[in-house]
Amino acid sequence: MESTRFYSDLPTHVISVSQLLADDSCFAAVPRDWRVILTDVRKSTQALSDGKHQVVNLVATGSIIAALNVAHRHGITLPFFFGGDGATLLAPPSLAAAIEQALLVHRENTRANFDLYLRVGGLALAAIYDRGQQLNIAKVEVNRGLVIPVALGEGLQYVEKIIKREDYAPPMALQDTTLDLTGMECRWDRILPPESAQEVLCLLVIVNDPRSQSALLSKILAQIDSVYGPLAHRSPVSLPRLKLKATLGKINTEMRAKLGRFDFGYLLEHWLRTLIGGLYFRFNPEGAHYLKQIVQWSDTLMIDGRLNTIMSGTAAQRQTLVEFLGCLEDQGSIKYGIQVCTASVMSCYVRDRRDQHIHFVDGLGGGYTQAAIMLKAKLAR
Template sequence: MAISTNPNFFSDLSLQTISISDLVGNKSLFSKVPEDWHAIVADINNSTEAIGKGNHDQVNLVATGSVIAILNLAYSKNISIPFFFGGDGATMLIPSELLGAAMTALNQHRINTLVNFGFELKIGSLSLKEIHDNKVSLDIAKVKISDVLTIPIVLGEGLQYAEKHIKANFNDANNNTLKIPELLNLEGMECKWDKINPPETHQEVVSLIVVACKGEEPSEIFSKVLKNIDTIYGSLDSRKPISVKRLKLKASLRKMNDEMRTKLGKYDGFYLLKNWFTMTFGKYYLKNTASGKNYLQKLVELTDTLTIDGRINTVITGTPQQRKSLSSCLPHFLKISLGCIDFTGMNFENGCCKPIFEDVFKKIKESFW
């Protein structure tokens, strides 16, 4: 087993307390990830097709399990790691000493996923040395969002490079021999919440992805994009789609069965019965006890609606007028001062961004856990 020269790299990073828009605009506050760390990727193949068949919850559950498996492993070794959740997959950065156990745990999760849901979970790893050797950058910082939430921020295309490389080179046959169920620990994973709609009938939820064009410097671009979002929509808390009053337990048999099969890889009647009683009592506990209400409040505070993994990925609650303000101001300052940028939700015509928010992001009513 290889030993990292700095397994505590992420926990030792300085915790930034400035705004995220200021942080991404200051590259001196970012650190290069050590070459003996590894990018771990788990991604559900053909997830769009699965979601189209009504399996959105299962896709999210499997992706969440990928993160929980590695976090629990890292926690058992007292190692802090950054992760980036993408809905249908996840990317994590880990030191060398976790690599073997991490891939074995993910492989067991991959097998369970295929057996119980029929999804192909592509998994793999790529060392930071290989990423750096291919002249791809990956710089990281961590920032305090609140008293209970700290998130990693990445600049550079390293994670996207690793994801593309791993998905393109995934070979199912290479993973069939490593089956050690005991290494897969998904304790702490829950899937008990109902879907959350936009807060009010006059509001909407906008999903925005921003990617700097190849050869462009993302730091200044991202900083200005985030400043405009802050100006138009307000703080992260004020534009978050989730609130305590909208969190509702949904004790459906299907949800509990899916959670059971993801965590255990099989049917267990006692587990199902225990969870049913827990859910039944949980509704009373959350609504009528101080500790239950405090749990809900912390859950909302821990909800992360902004991910920067070399791209900006964010979900925003606001009004149609705010969306129109955002779609009109972004192309203006980009064209004048920043040049090239790609938007999911925007078109390019003759080298300029053309907003198409109205056509693409009407009222996105996906579920948030």
């Protein structure tokens, strides 16, 4: 049976994510002939220490955009998961090879322009299932117009372990492969929390027993909703805090990530566009509508068998949540990592400012990566 439209044709659930996780009937097994494709910036912690957090985020965003543009040409929707310093995607067999080859070109551009090495690799679902792993997926609308994938099982983490091994041998890029990063933008200044007394929190949680994964993740999300409020309320992205940053350095980084080379015409054109963008957003009704959609369509929650989320709130709210997570950790149910940031950063995929854009959010200074360091230290004990 043709599986190309498996994800495109999945029903979209309009319930809370905690409710979704509590209902196994909402999920479907990913077809055996689909492929997991993963990218990861190697030594990202060192890159963050070197002040390259913007570049790391942009490279990770580019991984998703490269795949989505391949899928867009075929009218297919793909599930993807943004991780701050990398990304995970699921692709049907008809698109997987083209996506991986585009990502290998992205890897070479990243190395040539930023002196960063981007791991690229993949594994068929058949191989994952044959190793006893599971991967089930659902679609849920978390804000009006923003539909995200939710994955359960340990299949994606299994692939991640394989591709991050030192002995993993990635394929070589084809010479005639093209890379299309149309729509990639990185022009927003760091985004302060909505209120001056707030902070930005990046949180990663894994469940120790796969049999309890859905129930515990549902319980944790319900607690986050109780402490921080619903997803839209706790978002670190708010309309008053959005400010364009029209520096040549920022446009240059975007240009090199997108084109793989220097292009003076691109640099000048997009610098000027960013300079006048403030007027467009302030005085043009379409611009004002786009800003509101940015807030609605910011990707701040990811569940790929783990919980990854970024939110804004007070130190008191964080303490309440940490006490709750600490109890679950002491019981041996979960392990978690957190990172507190003073602001968030955002990179964007904009195909059409009216109705085709999504915005990837991370904590300033690599919040997700820093939270992962804490989590990995616990796992190593």
